[in-house]
Amino acid sequence: MSDVRTDESDESEESEESGETGAWRPSGDRDHHRRAGELTAVELLRWGWRQLTSMRTALVLLLLLALGAIPGSVIPQSGVDALKTQNWQAAHPHLTPIYQKLSLFAVYHSPWFAAIYLLLMVSLVGCIVPRLVVYWRGYRKQPPVAPRNLTRLPDSTSYTTDEEPDAVLERAQRQLSRGNRVATGDGWVSAERGQLREAGNLLFHLSVLVVLVGFGIGSLFGYKGGVILVVGNGFSNQLTQYDDFDPGSLFDAAKMEPFCFTVHDFKVQWIDSGPRQGLARGFQAPLSYRTDCGSDPSPQLSYDLRVNHPLKIGGTQIFLIGHGYAPVITVRDAQGHRLTNGPTVFLPESSDFESFGVVKASGRQPGKDIGLEGLFYPTFAAVHGQPINVMGQLNNPTISMLAYVGDLGLNGGVSQSIYAMDKAGMTQLKKPNGKVFRVDLRPHETVQLPNGAGSVTFSGIRQWTRLQISRTPDVWLTLLGVVLALVGLLGSLFIRPRRVWVRARRRDGTTLVEVAALDRSGGGDLVPVLSSVVESLRTPSSKGQEGARG
Amino acid sequence: MSVDLGVSTATWEHLSNQAIAAAGIVYFLALVSHLVEWSALRTVPVKATARTAVPASATTGGPPSVPEAPAVEHAGPDESTRFRIAMFGNLALQLTIIAAAAHFVGLFARAEAAQRVPWGNMYEFTISGSFVVAAGYLLLRKRFGLAWMGPIVTSMVLILLMVAVLWLYAPVEPLTEALRSYWLVVHVMSAMIATGAFTLGGITSALYLVRARAERRGTMREQGYVARLPALATLDRVSYRIHAFAFPVWTFAVLISGPIWAHEAWASYWNWDPKEVCAFITWVVYAAYLHARATAGWRGRNAAILALVGVATLWFNFIGINYFSTTSQHSYASGAPAISLRDR
Ligand code: HEM
Numbered sequence: 001m002s003d004v005r006t007d008e009s010d011e012s013e014e015s016e017e018s019g020e021t022g023a024w025r026p027s028g029d030r031d032h033h034r035r036a037g038e039l040t041a042v043e044l045l046r047w048g049w050r051q052l053t054s055m056r057t058a059l060v061l062l063l064l065l066a067l068g069a070i071p072g073s074v075i076p077q078s079g080v081d082a083l084k085t086q087n088w089q090a091a092h093p094h095l096t097p098i099y100q101k102l103s104l105f106a107v108y109h110s111p112w113f114a115a116i117y118l119l120l121m122v123s124l125v126g127c128i129v130p131r132l133v134v135y136w137r138g139y140r141k142q143p144p145v146a147p148r149n150l151t152r153l154p155d156s157t158s159y160t161t162d163e164e165p166d167a168v169l170e171r172a173q174r175q176l177s178r179g180n181r182v183a184t185g186d187g188w189v190s191a192e193r194g195q196l197r198e199a200g201n202l203l204f205h206l207s208v209l210v211v212l213v214g215f216g217i218g219s220l221f222g223y224k225g226g227v228i229l230v231v232g233n234g235f236s237n238q239l240t241q242y243d244d245f246d247p248g249s250l251f252d253a254a255k256m257e258p259f260c261f262t263v264h265d266f267k268v269q270w271i272d273s274g275p276r277q278g279l280a281r282g283f284q285a286p287l288s289y290r291t292d293c294g295s296d297p298s299p300q301l302s303y304d305l306r307v308n309h310p311l312k313i314g315g316t317q318i319f320l321i322g323h324g325y326a327p328v329i330t331v332r333d334a335q336g337h338r339l340t341n342g343p344t345v346f347l348p349e350s351s352d353f354e355s356f357g358v359v360k361a362s363g364r365q366p367g368k369d370i371g372l373e374g375l376f377y378p379t380f381a382a383v384h385g386q387p388i389n390v391m392g393q394l395n396n397p398t399i400s401m402l403a404y405v406g407d408l409g410l411n412g413g414v415s416q417s418i419y420a421m422d423k424a425g426m427t428q429l430k431k432p433n434g435k436v437f438r439v440d441l442r443p444h445e446t447v448q449l450p451n452g453a454g455s456v457t458f459s460g461i462r463q464w465t466r467l468q469i470s471r472t473p474d475v476w477l478t479l480l481g482v483v484l485a486l487v488g489l490l491g492s493l494f495i496r497p498r499r500v501w502v503r504a505r506r507r508d509g510t511t512l513v514e515v516a517a518l519d520r521s522g523g524g525d526l527v528p529v530l531s532s533v534v535e536s537l538r539t540p541s542s543k544g545q546e547g548a549r550g
Numbered sequence: 551m552s553v554d555l556g557v558s559t560a561t562w563e564h565l566s567n568q569a570i571a572a573a574g575i576v577y578f579l580a581l582v583s584h585l586v587e588w589s590a591l592r593t594v595p596v597k598a599t600a601r602t603a604v605p606a607s608a609t610t611g612g613p614p615s616v617p618e619a620p621a622v623e624h625a626g627p628d629e630s631t632r633f634r635i636a637m638f639g640n641l642a643l644q645l646t647i648i649a650a651a652a653h654f655v656g657l658f659a660r661a662e663a664a665q666r667v668p669w670g671n672m673y674e675f676t677i678s679g680s681f682v683v684a685a686g687y688l689l690l691r692k693r694f695g696l697a698w699m700g701p702i703v704t705s706m707v708l709i710l711l712m713v714a715v716l717w718l719y720a721p722v723e724p725l726t727e728a729l730r731s732y733w734l735v736v737h738v739m740s741a742m743i744a745t746g747a748f749t750l751g752g753i754t755s756a757l758y759l760v761r762a763r764a765e766r767r768g769t770m771r772e773q774g775y776v777a778r779l780p781a782l783a784t785l786d787r788v789s790y791r792i793h794a795f796a797f798p799v800w801t802f803a804v805l806i807s808g809p810i811w812a813h814e815a816w817a818s819y820w821n822w823d824p825k826e827v828c829a830f831i832t833w834v835v836y837a838a839y840l841h842a843r844a845t846a847g848w849r850g851r852n853a854a855i856l857a858l859v860g861v862a863t864l865w866f867n868f869i870g871i872n873y874f875s876t877t878s879q880h881s882y883a884s885g886a887p888a889i890s891l892r893d894r
Pocket of ligand 1: 053054055056058062120123124125127128201205208489492493836837840841843844
């Protein structure tokens with residue numbers, strides 16, 4: 001491959017071999033005059049450090065980072081989707097222990113992933129700091145002396161003229177000083193531009209560090225929690241009120257902000273026509289809140305919570321991320337005692353809000369628990385005897401559940417999911433003819449359970465909202481970091497550092513002018529640059545034959 | 551985006567479908583013209599067509615060694631061959647422009663039909679993404695001397711459109727609530743532009759590898775397509791410049807606008823969701839590509855390979871994750887619940 005950036009490639013070639021970098025991208029001036037066998041511990045350390053901070057290592061670490069991130073996008077992650085992870089683990093009993101040893105269910109918290117990015121960070125610091133120093137020192141330096149033999153450079157040209165060398169050089173200096181820093185010497189002019197590219201590059205790499213620090217703070221000190229709240233109910237910001245809670249490792253529960261709120265209503269805008277007819281579209285959860293619900297409560301405020309429009313209370317944010325129905329199902333035992341009261345949250349199984357739920361009614365005597373398990377249809381219809389749900393709106397709300405009696409195991413001291421029933425001690429109720437008994441009810445209907453086990457009433461329907469509540473300290477730091485990184489990146493990629501040299505000398509009675517250019521970014525096309533420089537140097541009077549090398 | 555022209559949704563949708571079909575047909579004609587052009591070129595050895603009027607210093611690795619369009623100034627022997635080459639080359643370009651215009655009309659009509667930006671599902675994302683590829687090619691053609699890319703771009707866009715129409719088509723539907731956000735518009739727009747540009751860069755890198763291999767093995771035929779590609783140095787440089795454009799755009803899409811939107815919609819700006827992870831992997835691979843170009847021993851061939859790995863992760867992210875991953879909140883492919891229930 002013929003390389004455009006011969007000069008630079010030589011530099012880095014050398015830097016890779018010897019660990020020392022050329023003038024443009026030095027990583028410090030270290031000596032490397034060492035004979036074989038003379039490796040002391042210090043030298044070994046130095047050598048190790050040099051390896052770690054070399055470009056090639058950075059590259060390999062970057063690729064490792066990419067590779068290391070892959071398992072997390074293929075294998076379910078317990079931090080992302082706990083349920084899915086459990087299901088996967090249940091389905092793969094042999095792989096699971098191995099995967100667990102390799103932390104493959106929590107890749108981004110695993111030691112080996114941390115090792116990769118920590119090494120990368122060390123490498124980054126080791127790479128950036130020396131370069132910052134060099135850049136700082138070199139910034140005010142004059143552009144370098146023009147190389148002796150300009151036509152040896154890959155991008156060069158020459159012509160002859162009758163003008164005096166000084167006149168040519170003087171013009172060159174004037175022309176090139178536009179947008180360049182210019183130095184002159186005996187018989188040459190040297191111009192340089194685009195030094196900010198390196199600044200951009202440094203800014204970018206420093207900002208990567210800032211982002212990581214910000215990200216680290218956010219995930220160490222922050223938390224994320226979720227709660228399903230039946231409309232009308234209140235919430236106060238304490239650990240016990242959350243359904244699920246995912247704190248950072250340095251999170252301090254005492255620092256949770258003491259707000260509280262109540263969701264008053266939940267409004268859904270349904271799509272009435274088109275292919276998505278019957279689906280939900282606009283959501284609103286009007287709520288009232290206090291920023292401080294302690295002994296000295298702050299005044300009550302209100303807010304219309306919507307998707308994409310979170311409520312901010314102090315540093316905590318509350319997001320509306322889900323909703324569903326909570327039928328109120330009243331279970332009575334044989335004596336007519338009410339065993340349950342209040343709404344039961346049913347979880348939607350599809351976008352039309354056909355929902356699944358479990359009602360657990362603990363009986364007054366042991367072994368007399370009643371359990372219901374089944375579906376809620378917002379708009380029920382029977383097509384050829386098959387129950388289906390037409391849409392998410394409450395046009396024909398119906399529950400269809402199976403009933404069980406026995407021991408729900410609620411007193412065993414083991415905490416149970418409220419969305420699943422332990423059927424080990426339960427027997428399913430059957431009709432006298434031996435067929436499966438179903439509790440099929442519409443609102444305000446009641447059905448008697450077989451064998452005089454009791455009755456079930458579908459008393460009404462409430463709605464619930466699922467709220468995500470999270471606090472990420474110092475998000476602004478991360479945001480600032482990425483924005484600065486982008487700015488630095490733009491500078492680094494689009495500023496083209498370039499050097500142009502002109503040499504003029506008397507030869508055989510005419511003046512030979514040589515022009516050469518060097519692009520350090522490897523992205524530039526120097527032909528137009530050279531021709532425009534030559535153009536600007538040649539006055540109409542200067543005739544002479546033009547010679548292009550090569 | 552929406553202009554009320556008193557035209558119904560159905561009409562717009564119909565117009566969009568027809569425009570996309572028309573664009574497909576015209577891309578096909580453009581491809582045919584390219585094939586005629588290049589088959590005519592086969593009869594002429596490369597040297598006979600190489601433009602000699604390279605600027606003053608012929609020594610640089612810079613200028614394309616093959617001119618802008620497969621030039622014919624010095625096309626050797628045959629007058630009619632020369633004419634054929636020029637005419638079909640030109641025709642192919644004109645047809646591509648027309649096709650891209652129709653393609654744009656298709657997108658615009660789709661946007662009007664849906665009353666929103668046209669990227670709510672895989673079909674829309676594919677027709678938009680392929681438009682970015684075509685438009686990028688047309689815009690950069692002159693600047694970077696991309697004429698040689700014509701046959702590849704037209705066939706690729708044609709295939710993408712066919713896939714979109716045959717397998718991905720979905721009728722116009724409104725966006726679900728979580729997807730209605732300005733940040734999402736910005737996010738998807740930049741992701742799409744970057745995807746188009748990375749794809750162009752991937753084509754360049756692939757051809758770099760093809761040409762490098764042919765040169766290494768000495769199997770380059772005088773008249774072949776490969777012999778007419780720009781010199782390796784030029785391919786490498788063009789590839790770098792396209793990637794250098796795409797990378798910051800991708801950075802903005804994946805690491806700025808995406809997280810901002812995610813933060814508004816799902817309460818946390820980075821969720822390690824498969825789609826995010828994959829986009830991050832793509833980002834890291836392209837960062838490695840940029841590094842490789844500055845690392846001894848990695849320049850050229852290895853850098854080009856990294857660029858291809860990058861494109862692979864990019865397209866896997868778009869196609870694969872949508873179909874294979876069910877945890878992704880970005881899922882276009884499945885009708886995810888209107889607002890999803892995560893962590894449950
Ligand atoms: C977090 C890890 C890193 C990321 C994401 C990253 C990303 C990038 C990107 C995107 C560029 C392209 C910008 C340009 O071409 O100027 C770049 C360039 C560069 N990086 Fe890194 N980098 C990382 C770590 C490192 C490390 C550890 C080193 C030191 C060995 C390093 C040294 C360089 C150098 C010298 C350039 C300039 C290359 C050139 O002149 O083209 N980077 N980096």
